[in-house]
Amino acid sequence: MSTHARYSTNRVEREDRPDGTILLHSPFPLPEPVRTSADWLRRWAAERPDTVFLAERSGPGWRELRYRAALQQVRAVAAALLDRGLSSDTPILILSGNGIDHGVLSLAAHWVGIPTVPVAEQYSLIPGAQKQLAHIVDLIGPQLVYAEDGARFAEGLAIDSLAGIDAVVSGKAGPGQTAFQDLLRGGVSDVDAAALSVGPESVVKILMTSGSTARPKGVLTTHRMMCANQAQYERALPFLRDRPPRLVDWLPWNHVFGGSNNFNQMLANGGSLYIDGGKPVKALIAKTFENNLLMNGTIAYNVPAGFALLRDEMRGNDALRRTYFKDLDMLFYAGASLPRDVWDDLIAMATDVRGQPPLVTTCWGLTETAPACIFQHEPAPSPGILGVPLPGVVAKLVPEDLPRYEVRIKGPNVTPGYFGDPERTAESFDDEGFFKTGDAMTFVDTGVPSRGLRFDGRMSEDFKLATGIWVRAAGLRLEVLAMLAPLASDVVVTGEGRDEIGLLILPSQAVLSDAALTVKDGACLCPPVQSEIARRLAVLSDPARGSSDRICRALILSDPPSMADGEITAKGNLNFAKVLNLRKSLVDRLYTSDDRGVIRIG
Structure with missing residues (x-):
């Protein structure tokens, strides 16, 4: 094998x-997969009752929840939810991000067949983004809503669509809201009887797609799906059985990778999930460094940008480097390909610390x-x-x-399909x-x-030039991003129905901080940067490459993408169609004689 x-x-x-x-x-x-996620919790509460299951930062250390206590809390909250009349037809909407109470609430609901609908925090916290939240509420029809902090999530809790729906908060409860502590007191309903009706085909979660190409859809996630996926990992990665895995992780639970893959991988294997309150952005990455110094993982999941920031810090932070790699079995990058220099540096650092690299994979x-x-x-x-x-x-x-x-x-x-959308479900499967x-x-x-x-x-991102030639936009975008690093944070490929390919460039923070930069009519003007971009993109203007991947013009955008307007999804990805539609005047500028900020290539 x-x-x-x-x-x-x-x-x-x-x-x-x-x-x-x-x-x-x-x-x-x-x-053979287990029947439901409850089987995992029962097993480890019996076999490893004092092993940490979930932990989150609390002051200088960690607030920890061990398996025996987790089982007790899950059963108590499940009874309280049943007492409130919740069932498979009454989903729970979760507004806030990763946390122990969020995890307990989710497992309690899943134990007795109540679906949860975790959504991006940004939909409540960013002004103007509540319209996305309202769309989800109208689609799903939740009967209970949860937020970690009643004050911080006050705007999301107050949208019209949630009027009259029970609200539970872990802290700073407002008038009419229930404290999560009340659910922990339990209820009189028979949890075991309710659990008998829950099986592999029961819906656990309704996960919202990112909405990068259309309005978010509700993906039905069953116990069978989650349990089978962990059984698949068990076969691929035998080291998961050798010792309980440990993960220090920020990936959000409203996404399938953080909430289904990472959370369940710890639960399925009796492991420990230490919740990282940091993120791979300038304002929060220091928390990630601190958390990984306090507790290291046997597995590391991250996006390429996160690994790049860790690499940069570990070049001068010997303590973090040695702690991070000391027990690492696997380093897993997701969301995009890992840049070669980051790949090489991480392998070299790991080998220096432990004599051999972990499995670096995706x-x-x-x-x-x-x-x-x-x-x-x-x-x-x-x-x-x-x-x-x-x-x-x-x-x-x-x-x-x-x-x-x-x-x-x-x-x-x-x-099995999409919530409340049999037509979309039927369209998504072929005749086999x-x-x-x-x-x-x-x-x-x-x-x-x-x-x-x-x-x-993505085939949906492909388009035709006016000449009838297909442009593979997704692949071209990745090639351009590698070529423009670190000048561009992202790009949008243009040219559908036009004669040539163009680019809308979202500049990196380094470009935005350049003293020579000025802004005019939605575009960044910075002659040194524009010249460097033109020089690099000239490689793609080689006639031998053909017009399907030859970029002829570009524009550096001055305004960042807006989540409120739908230009950026909950995952932080660009909604390319939205950007092209909302910035049509700038796309038009690329293809006219108007040269305000337009970079000509070749």
Whole structure:
């Protein structure tokens, strides 16, 4: 099974169909999943009652919740929820981010079949973003709403759509609101009787998609999906069974990766989740450094920007570097490919500390797949390799524009559909029952499928130039971001229906701080930066590359994307369609003789 006792190898079986479609699946059998997430909590409360399950910062140290106490609190809150008349038809809306009370409330609801709907904190906290929250409330129809802090989340709790709905808060309860402490006192309802009706197909959560291409959709997440996904990991990563894993993590629980992958990986394996109140942004990254000094992990999950900031700090912070890598079994990057320099530096640092690097890896999946589907089981020669299907998953590769394939997925971790939207649900599956992901991939080596797959863009982001030539916008965007680092924080590719490709560039903080920068009519003017961008993008203007990836013009935006206007999603991703629509005048400027801030390339 393995060339190393701590992880399995990238084995895959391939079936080629006459129409060019390829089916890939793992030869490893899927271990039998538990029925529900309650089985995990029961097990560890019995076997490791005094092991820390959840911890969050409290003063100079941690507030800790151990497995035995977690089980007691979950059962008490479940009874209190049943006493309030909640059921599978009355979801709980969760406004605030990661926290012990949030975790207990979620597990209590799931124990007795009450779905939870965790949403981005920003929808309550950012002025103007409440319209996204109102859309979700109107779609879901919650009967209870929870927030960690009644004062901090007052605006979200006060929207018209939540009028008359019970509100529970952990602190600073306002008039008519219930303190979470009251739920911990329990109730008279029979929790065990209610739990008997909960099984693998019961809906646990309704997770909202990011809304990067459309209004957020409610993805039905079942116990079967979550439990199967952790059984898949058990087969791929045997080291999870060797010792209880430990994770210091900030990834938000309203997203599938933080809330389903990371949270459940600790619960499934009797591990400990230390909640990091920091984030990979300038104002909060110091908290992450501090938290990782106080407690280190055996696993590290992060986005590439987070790993880059940690790398930069660890270059001069020997204590953080040694603490961070000392016990690390796996370093996992998600959301985008890890830049090669960050990859090399982290491996070198880890090897210096512990004599060998951890498994540095990634996977691919969606909110609809709970999330992991395709996983890089073994050490990769370079970043960006997604791996092969996990046990129980079948990947259907439909030829789209060879060597590019559209990816469709079938497996026990795939959603049954979207909340209240049977039409969208039916459209999302093909006639063989495969979920149509909308993503495209290519083989690392077409002759050796076990070497894995690479991401090749979202098909919905592709567009045609006026000449009829297709532009693979997602792949081109990644290439441009690597070329413009660290000048650009993101870019939007333009040119649909036009003769040439252009760019709207969101500048990095370093560019915005440049003394030579001025702002005029929505664009940044900074001659040294503009010249450097033109020089770098000239590589893409080589006629040999063809017009499908030759960038001819660019504009540096002066105004950041707005979450209130929908230009940025809850995940922090750009909603490209919104940006192009709301900034149409700037797109038009790119393609006219008006040269205010326009960078000409080639």
